Amino acid sequence: MPSCDKCDASFESEDDYRLHRREAHGEDVGPIEGPPRENRLGSRVPGSTRSLAFGVVFLLSVAVTIYVTMFMGQGGANQVALPEHGNDTIVSQVQTEQATSIEHVPEDADVNYSTVPPTGGRHYSSTVSAGVYSDPQSYGALVHSLEHGAVVVYYDPSQLSADERENLESYANAYQDPWQSFIAVPNPQADPDAAYVLTAWEKRLTMDEYDPATVRAFTAEYLGRGPENPVR
Template sequence: MMAAKKKRKRPTPPPPPVRTRPTRAATAPAGPTRREQTRAAQRTQDRRDQLRRRLTTAALVTVVLAAVSLYIFIDRREAADLRAFLTAGSCTVDTESDPTAGPGANHVASPSFQVNPPAGGNHLASAARAGVFAAAAAPADGLLVHSLEHGYIVIWHEPGLASEQMSQLTEFEAANDGDVLVVERAGMRTPVVATAWNQRLLCGQVEKAPLDRFFDEYVGKGPEKVARG
């Protein structure tokens, strides 16, 4: 008898693949809303505007400081140049004057003056008019100081001034008619003194160039503005 054939064992089929659900990609975060974008843009613009204002303010402050410094420099330079011109000859300058109670409160019945000749201080309520005055007819100091307050120039000279110098003073008064008083006065330290409000030019003789410059610089510069003449 023939041997029985062995049955071939069928291979075990592989297990079916496990189906896995695909993983969803992570959702990207949502971007800023339009309102948030608008606010962010506004904040950026505000910062820019603030920076611009600061830079503008800094620039303006720099310009103002530079202008003030330049003004002070020019003012001091002009003052130095004026002083040098006025004192080139026999003249000196000073700002001696008696104190005042302030504009509008400095009219007193009986003023007295320590500075000779006076160039400021409390004074009478009326002012002297322009002209040439000998000592006997000279207005009171209180009237003359009030004239200085109005912007007049008063030129004082000692008695017995040389005739040619006296002629120069009368010509100076005539050339500046209405703005100058020429007054004879004894007891001064120098023969000729020109005065404006709180300004004095003291000269050993009549010197036309300094007198002209002093007049141009200070006429009409008194603290009380009125029509002169």
């Protein structure tokens, strides 16, 4: 029966003795034949197996983090996170239209606009909440939303595809704050000048075809920067 010359422990076999010297005294005793023996904490796990297990757990944690960040972040906000300003090449094409008034008027008052869709002027005390609408909304309420910092996109229903609607919805879902909301509504004009009209307070940009980069640049430049309470 072998015994340890360092601690006087005795063992039933040479393998047990060599295993003890390796684990208790850190000695390099070469390979030990046979499967690892049970110890007081349960089955021993070879180092390579432990490394593989840790690697799998690490990769899974990374995958979960990426999934949560990219696909589950605050209603899609991470997918449409905006820079401080829009692309200069696109923003340079925006028309500026001086608002003739910022007056709030009763809901039954006439509000006529020289350009439609309007980008400013007298408007109702009510606003339109963020969202993609299937029915036209009141110009008077939409203009008040512009004053609050909203971006309002008017679309031609006959040209809006499912993918384009989904892109608009991603913005509307991400930006619902009353002072920086994203709104998309059908253009009520029978024969609109463009398939898409992007508006902010005193700002207008038209698109004959839907361009996600243009929507992003316009929104980055003007969202949350209305005259009543700019928040960006």
